[in-house]
Amino acid sequence: MEKIKIVIAGPRGRMGTEAVQLVESTEHFELVGVIDRIHDGELFAGKDNVKIFTDPEKCFIETNPDVLIDLTTPESGKIHTKLAIEHGVRPVVGTTGFSEEDLDELSQLAEEKGIGAIIAPNFALGAVLMMKFAKMAAKYFQDVEIIEMHHDQKLDAPSGTGVKTAEMISEIRKPKKQGHPNETETLSGARGADFQGIRIHSVRLPGLIAHQEVIFGGDGQTLKIRHDSYNRTSFMSGVKLSVETVMKLDILVYGLENIIE
Numbered sequence: 400m401e402k403i404k405i406v407i408a409g410p411r412g413r414m415g416t417e418a419v420q421l422v423e424s425t426e427h428f429e430l431v432g433v434i435d436r437i438h439d440g441e442l443f444a445g446k447d448n449v450k451i452f453t454d455p456e457k458c459f460i461e462t463n464p465d466v467l468i469d470l471t472t473p474e475s476g477k478i479h480t481k482l483a484i485e486h487g488v489r490p491v492v493g494t495t496g497f498s499e500e501d502l503d504e505l506s507q508l509a510e511e512k513g514i515g516a517i518i519a520p521n522f523a524l525g526a527v528l529m530m531k532f533a534k535m536a537a538k539y540f541q542d543v544e545i546i547e548m549h550h551d552q553k554l555d556a557p558s559g560t561g562v563k564t565a566e567m568i569s570e571i572r573k574p575k576k577q578g579h580p581n582e583t584e585t586l587s588g589a590r591g592a593d594f595q596g597i598r599i600h601s602v603r604l605p606g607l608i609a610h611q612e613v614i615f616g617g618d619g620q621t622l623k624i625r626h627d628s629y630n631r632t633s634f635m636s637g638v639k640l641s642v643e644t645v646m647k648l649d650i651l652v653y654g655l656e657n658i659i660e
């Protein structure tokens with residue numbers, strides 16, 4: 400089997416470090432370069448054949464990769480993804496915080512160029528199932544709130560998973576204002592973010608990794624669907640699957656629920 404040539408953007412980060420290990424321990428994957436903000440031109444982690452590039456375009460031209468794995472920030476991730484598609488490199492993006500407009504623009508570009516791309520707010524299989532189950536439950540429960548809980552170094556709120564969950568629920572649930580019609584916030588933000596009437600509450604604490612509870616309320620009952628990632632290895636089987644799958648795509652897919660049947 401021919402190896403899939405991979406570039407990782409954000410290789411020093413919490414997720415990037417795990418992704419480097421995944422690529423290096425997978426026989427049919429090959430790390431051909433990394434994109435970082437520092438140490439341009441140096442060898443990555445002392446490896447003979449893996450160079451660090453601060454210029455993503457130069458990286459794509461010099462290393463000619465099949466796939467870019469992006470685990471950076473929303474601003475950088477968007478630029479990298481766009482450049483990758485323009486250079487015929489298939490992006491697998493875990494970076495969260497992209498707007499709906501960003502996703503539309505990237506999707507259109509991928510379609511124009513006929514390049515496969517995957518943007519997945521959560522690579523953990525259990526989290527994908529949590530979102531799917533929440534979508535199923537929304538057929539029976541109209542009232543729902545999302546509590547997403549993360550480590551305190553996370554930059555974006557609400558989390559990509561929180562937003563994706565609300566989007567998936569909204570495919571089934573009609574927009575509805577929840578709570579008392581006359582409710583007021585005596586402290587701003589008390590009721591959380593509002594996605595078509597679904598409240599998303601973001602908790603940030605040291606000690607946490609990535610956790611989410613979706614709570615449905617009905618007459619005399621609640622249904623809670625919860626997922627916990629206790630380490631970042633939990634995301635790696637989804638990254639591996641995405642790299643393998645993106646090689647067969649010619650459009651952008653947003654969310655692993657569209658890949659895992």
Ligand SMILES: NC(=O)C1=CN([C@@H]2O[C@H](COP(=O)(O)OP(=O)(O)OC[C@H]3O[C@@H](n4cnc5c(N)ncnc54)[C@H](OP(=O)(O)O)[C@@H]3O)[C@@H](O)[C@H]2O)C=CC1
Pocket residue numbers: 408409410411412413414415434435436470471472473475492493494495496519520521522523555559634
């Ligand atoms: N889809 C999923 O399953 C998951 C997604 N995530 C998402 O992945 C992203 C990364 O998370 P995490 O690893 O925790 O974050 P970290 O802050 O640990 O890592 C991000 C890395 O990206 C680097 N970086 C920033 N800008 C650039 C750039 N222009 N070029 C190259 N590298 C850059 C940072 O460098 P520096 O330190 O110098 O700033 C840092 O090393 C976040 O958006 C997060 O929400 C996280 C977990 C799971």
Ligand SMILES: O=C(O)C1=N[C@H](C(=O)O)C[C@H](O)C1
Pocket residue numbers: 495520521522549550553554557558559560561608609610
């Ligand atoms: O920043 C994180 O850590 C995570 N980010 C993703 C998100 O925003 O949903 C996925 C996971 O929750 C971990």
